[in-house]
Amino acid sequence: MEASINMVLLTLMAIVVIGIVRQRNMFGVVVLAGIYSFLMASVLIVLDAVDVAMTEASVGAGVSTVFLLAALHHTKSLEQRPKTPPLLPLLVVLGVGAVLVWGTIGLSPFGTPDAIIHKHVAPKYLADSIKETMVPNVVTSVLADYRGYDTLGETTVIFTAGIGVMLLLRGASRRRTKKTERGDGKAGGEQAA
Amino acid sequence: MKTDLVLRVGVKLILPFMLLFALYVQFHGELGPGGGFQAGVIAAGMIILYALVFGLTAAKRVAPQAIVERMIPLGVLIYAGTGLAGLLTGANFLDYSRLAHDPPHGHEYGIFAVELGVLITVSSTMVAIFYAFVERGR
Numbered sequence: 001m002e003a004s005i006n007m008v009l010l011t012l013m014a015i016v017v018i019g020i021v022r023q024r025n026m027f028g029v030v031v032l033a034g035i036y037s038f039l040m041a042s043v044l045i046v047l048d049a050v051d052v053a054m055t056e057a058s059v060g061a062g063v064s065t066v067f068l069l070a071a072l073h074h075t076k077s078l079e080q081r082p083k084t085p086p087l088l089p090l091l092v093v094l095g096v097g098a099v100l101v102w103g104t105i106g107l108s109p110f111g112t113p114d115a116i117i118h119k120h121v122a123p124k125y126l127a128d129s130i131k132e133t134m135v136p137n138v139v140t141s142v143l144a145d146y147r148g149y150d151t152l153g154e155t156t157v158i159f160t161a162g163i164g165v166m167l168l169l170r171g172a173s174r175r176r177t178k179k180t181e182r183g184d185g186k187a188g189g190e191q192a193a
Numbered sequence: 194m195k196t197d198l199v200l201r202v203g204v205k206l207i208l209p210f211m212l213l214f215a216l217y218v219q220f221h222g223e224l225g226p227g228g229g230f231q232a233g234v235i236a237a238g239m240i241i242l243y244a245l246v247f248g249l250t251a252a253k254r255v256a257p258q259a260i261v262e263r264m265i266p267l268g269v270l271i272y273a274g275t276g277l278a279g280l281l282t283g284a285n286f287l288d289y290s291r292l293a294h295d296p297p298h299g300h301e302y303g304i305f306a307v308e309l310g311v312l313i314t315v316s317s318t319m320v321a322i323f324y325a326f327v328e329r330g331r
Contacts, residue, residue, distance in 0.1 A: 070326035133300035162318030
């Protein structure tokens with residue numbers, strides 16, 4: 001049952017991706033990307049990763065769609081046709097895809113409980129989380145406590161990204177207004193003189 | 194800003210539930226799925242939806258830009274401050290064991306404070322980026 005739901009969702013995602021590649025209208029691309037994120041969130045729910053599904057639905061489909069639409073407002077909304085057929089990018093993508101598929105051959109079958117990653121620290125977290133932190137949701141205790149350094153880093157990354165975007169978008173316009181203000185002042189002064 | 198009546202009334206009905214859901218995701222994150230990051234994005238989504246329908250000026254009355262921009266470093270400071278508090282109590286950085294009378298409670302409080310920091314930084318960053326994008330178009 002789970003496998004067939006996943007198959008349907010992944011097929012739909014592949015169709016959406018083909019749509020994104022073929023679409024020249026950027027508005028259509030943004031909307032399709034939102035649909036892709038919702039499908040991805042559904043896949044993650046089927047995989048029982050509800051936390052990640054929530055993030056994907058709210059960030060991928062919600063906020064980033066709004067950001068992309070806002071960015072679209074400042075650019076042209078029609079993608080130009082490439083001048084030459086994109087053969088080199090196609091080769092690179094096919095090569096990387098082949099390497100990734102080759103890499104999955106070495107992984108243990110999906111969902112096996114005795115895969116290597118489930119035998120390192122996960123059993124300790126599952127056994128001791130409630131005793132040590134009084135937090136029943138192990139995901140929360142791993143993120144905020146056992147792996148607190150990583151989450152501090154993530155928060156700092158978000159902080160840095162926000163500051164960077166604000167500097168890029170606001171810095172230029174603020175400088176421009178300051179310059180015009182100064183120009184106006186000078187003009188006024190000259191008039192007075 | 195003049196938008197469709199149905200849209201305005203519908204959004205007004207949805208907004209409080211969005212905020213409630215964000216707070217639920219934040220404070221119920223210990224028991225169910227969710228946490229600071231998801232709650233932050235949902236809370237920011239509420240402000241952004243409000244701005245989309247009622248305009249930027251109305252949204253800035255709800256979430257003033259100066260406050261939003263100060264909240265971005267504040268969340269990181271709360272997170273790192275919780276880590277430093279652990280250091281001051283004689284434990285390691287980000288070790289919450291001695292924040293309360295016994296280690297499990299200390300960890301519970303530490304996780305709560307840290308998640309609050311994540312919520313503040315994530316929500317304010319999203320709203321600040323949105324403000325920056327919209328203002329540039331003017």
